[in-house]
Amino acid sequence: EVRLVESGGDLVQPGGSLRLSCAGSGFTFDIYWMSWVRQAPGKGLEWVANINEDGSAKAHVDSVKGRLTISRDNAKNSLYLQMSSLRVEDTAVYYCVRDIPGGASYFDAWGQGTLVTVSS
Amino acid sequence: IVMTQSPATLSVSPGERATLSCRASRGVGSRLAWYQQKPGQAPRLLIYDASIRATGIPARFSGSGSGTDFTLTISSLQSEDSAVYYCQNYGAFGQGTKVEIK
Numbered sequence: 001e002v003r004l005v006e007s008g009g010d011l012v013q014p015g016g017s018l019r020l021s022c023a024g025s026g027f028t029f030d031i032y033w034m035s036w037v038r039q040a041p042g043k044g045l046e047w048v049a050n051i052n053e054d055g056s057a058k059a060h061v062d063s064v065k066g067r068l069t070i071s072r073d074n075a076k077n078s079l080y081l082q083m084s085s086l087r088v089e090d091t092a093v094y095y096c097v098r099d100i101p102g103g104a105s106y107f108d109a110w111g112q113g114t115l116v117t118v119s120s
Numbered sequence: 121i122v123m124t125q126s127p128a129t130l131s132v133s134p135g136e137r138a139t140l141s142c143r144a145s146r147g148v149g150s151r152l153a154w155y156q157q158k159p160g161q162a163p164r165l166l167i168y169d170a171s172i173r174a175t176g177i178p179a180r181f182s183g184s185g186s187g188t189d190f191t192l193t194i195s196s197l198q199s200e201d202s203a204v205y206y207c208q209n210y211g212a213f214g215q216g217t218k219v220e221i222k
Contacts, residue, residue, distance in 0.1 A: 047211040110162035
């Protein structure tokens with residue numbers, strides 16, 4: 001069974017930092033692109049970042065560039081999102097997602113999400 | 121690119137057909153996916169490449185379209201289909217259509 005389990009969400013003050021983690025199991029982690037998708041409370045879905053199989057290629061949505069950084073450790077079957085200079089508008093549930101092979105960014109496996117709340 | 125979904129809310133009786141629309145601000149070929157999200161749950165991939173059902177998705181869900189205009193059809197609505205449905209092209213999601221059971 002494919003499983004993605006996120007952790008690290010918390011309440012943090014504006015300007016603060018946080019590191020989200022995602023543990024993958026039940027599949028060969030290092031042959032998949034992976035992404036983070038977030039959802040603000042009561043709102044729609046927003047793609048945040050993706051990373052290729054070996055971590056050599058990354059992309060981030062403009063609104064988070066320079067503040068949120070995606071990375072992975074294939075030896076640990078883990079995906080990360082390093083978050084700094086957090087803003088109130090970063091408040092959301094963050095989902096770790098697996099991309100279908102083929103490069104079209106279709107997300108066929110989702111974690112349960114971890115909540116990040118940015119508030120003073 | 122901007123993805124625009126309509127209607128915002130759709131109310132359909134059980135057993136009836138539900139038709140959801142998604143329009144891209146420019147042509148995207150067939151690079152389009154549909155997701156279903158129920159309250160308190162993560163989204164689930166229904167359709168990719170505009171018309172291919174993902175693994176385990178019932179046949180009552182079908183997708184069509186290419187270029188800028190796409191449709192998700194639920195041929196005979198079941199009570200468990202009450203959810204928000206999103207279309208997606210690469211990093212762009214639509215704002216969602218909420219399907220309610222009459």
